[in-house]
Amino acid sequence: NTLRPGGFTSDLSWPKPWYKQKRFLISVGGVLLFILLVVALAAASVVGGTGFCPECSCEDPTAKAVSGAPRPPPRPKPASMCAGGEVGGVLRRLSREAYEYWASVNAAPEYSLVVMLADGYGPAIHTMARDVKRSLTGEKWAHLALDGHLVGNSFTTSLVTTTTDSAAGATAYSTGHKTYNGAIGVAPTSQANNTLCDLSTGGQLGVPVGGGRAAEPRGDEACCPVQRLANLMEGCKAQGMATGLVVTTLIPHATPASWSSHSLSRNHYEFIVQQQLEADPPFDVMLGGGKSLFDARRKDGRDLLAEHSDTYTIVTDAAGLEAEAARSGAAQKPLLGLFADGNMMLDVDRQRAPEATREPSLRDMTRVALRRLKATGKKFCLLVEGSRIDQALHNDDAIGAAHDALAYDEAFKEVLSEVEADSNVQLLGVADHSTGGVTLGYQEKWDIAYGNEQCPPDSPCFATWAHPAKKWDPHLVAHATMSTGRMAARLCCDTALRGDAALAFIQTHMGVGPDAAETERLRNASARLLEGYECPDALANGDEVYLHACGLETQLVLNRLLERSAGIALTTSYHTAEDIHVYAAGTRKTDFLGARENYEFGQAHLKLLGADLAPITEALNECAVPVAPPKR
Secondary structure: OEEEOOEEEOOOOOOOOHHHOHHHHHHHHHHHHHHHHHHHHHHHHHHHOOOOOOOOOOOOOOOOOOOOOOOOOOOOOHHHHEEOOOOOOOOOEEOHHHHHHHHHHOOOOOOEEEEEEEOOOOHHHHHHHHHHHHHHHOOOOOOOHHHHHEEEEEEOOOOOOOOOOHHHHHHHHHHOOOOOOOOEOEEEOOHHHHHHHOHHHOOOOEEEEOOOOEEEEOOOOOOOOEEEOOOHHHHHHOOOOEEEEEEEEEOOOHHHHHOOOOEOOOOOHHHHHHHHHHOOOOOOEEEEEOHHHOOOOOOOOOOHHHHOOOOOEEEOOHHHHHHHHHOOOOOOOOEEEEOOOOOOOOHHHHOOOOHHHOOOOHHHHHHHHHHHHHHOOOOEEEEEEEOHHHHHHHOOOHHHHHHHHHHHHHHHHHHHHHHHHOOOEEEEEEOOOEEOOEEOOEOOOOOEEEOOOOOOOOOOOOEEEOOOOEOOOOHHHHHOOOOHHHHHHHHHHOOOOOOHHHHHHHHHHHOOOOOHHHHHHHHHHHOOOOOOOOOOHHHHOOOOHHHOHHHHHHHHHHHHHHHHHHOOEEOOOOEEOOOEEEEEEOOOHHHHOEEEEHHHHHHHHHHHHOOOOHHHHHHHHHOOOOOOOOOO
């Protein structure tokens, strides 16, 4: 029916052919115009270039165009994306111009982010620390600062194995990608290369030594082809943010290295230090240990502290750190704090060190770092690691681990105060894995005691454990005044601590004495040190006790004494595969809710910041940023 003047009338005539209808002609014309437009744009891209290529200068594909806003500056030519690479000089790296360009086209960051990572901090360590705090304070229901901020669980597997190491775990968080154990900011180029690279499985990259706890790096990219992965700190710099690292281990250790460098192997410490110092823009704050890897004691003989003295303000003690904290203003040089030649002290030992030589606490370093970063006037990204919880647990030292866990909680409390004062500061707390297989309860032996060794008909037949379980009592761990590592170092290296003096020393610092069998083992351990033997510094200061025959055996005896007395069992000297807790605070803490893979939490904090790592990853690989030390 057709509407005509006067009403509807029937129109029985056939309509016009489909190819003559106006609607069809208009549609066809629109399609043709669209095709012409696409062809024109494609031609323009061929002439002007649309990617990161050696022959052209072109727009950054990640730049977000704003209607009516001026066009962003052109992407720097490839030569300006890369810097360094001189023989015998600085390493090849991304250029300052590249970061300045990205900062100019990326959206201004809305938030600052603090990532806190407690190395080796599994759920049982968290409970142990809370119980120790209750014993120390006398508050029966005392809580940790962390307790009120639990939001999820992280699955800690690496790309290759169910049990991750710190390098693969930290790389998952810092880059949003899983990788092989031992990798720092890199990942295999194909699945076939996974086991070639993995240090924990004896891949071509390294030869396991020390019972598989470490590996001597001996490979290069020829035996482990990898791609470089941009990390969170590089993404923050590409948004014009200030950056910082705070740790209690070596600054180039696995966790901080994964936020600041790229290396086939976590064990390339000197190579990683060079990357950290030569970063441009530099880190605004780096605080921790490992001074001997920065100065003229390096194997390559270079004194990088002297070479970079114009770039950094360098402090080496707590007094110097506090002096820098008192300074204000955005025009200060970046701050580098190196408070120990190797690892910083476990907190239970640090607290009792002479005041004149006492190292700053993790909370002190975190406070100064926050103040320094805020003074830049920029949004910031900060990594804070409770590093030595893991190292204490590797040595089965419950005392050292528990008190370092409490020190980490104090640092968490420091960051919480910043979050509460500034709604734009967000906090994520994770762990890379758990260590030690901690069990809060102890069964020394599993022998069976039989009521009837034979079970006669119509008679009860009883059996029970011959050795009853010991309940966990945190008192000894809480009130010990020295880590078992430092006690072992003193018992080995102080010749005055022999016989009854050694037993009195243990009783004083641990609150319990060894039995006859343990006393004999301690005597045998000290007898390994022949007359005139001088303990190396690494043993004498309690830092590398596990590498020494007397030190390891003595610490083992002390650990077993503590375990049977306090009712705690450390069932392995390595990492374990259980999920770890995730904590968060700030207005965006719901971004981290739930149980996820570790790399997904990395992706979540990158998303929170709006950080796009793709162009940085592309440039790292185009520039062939080195992933192994230059061969000499």
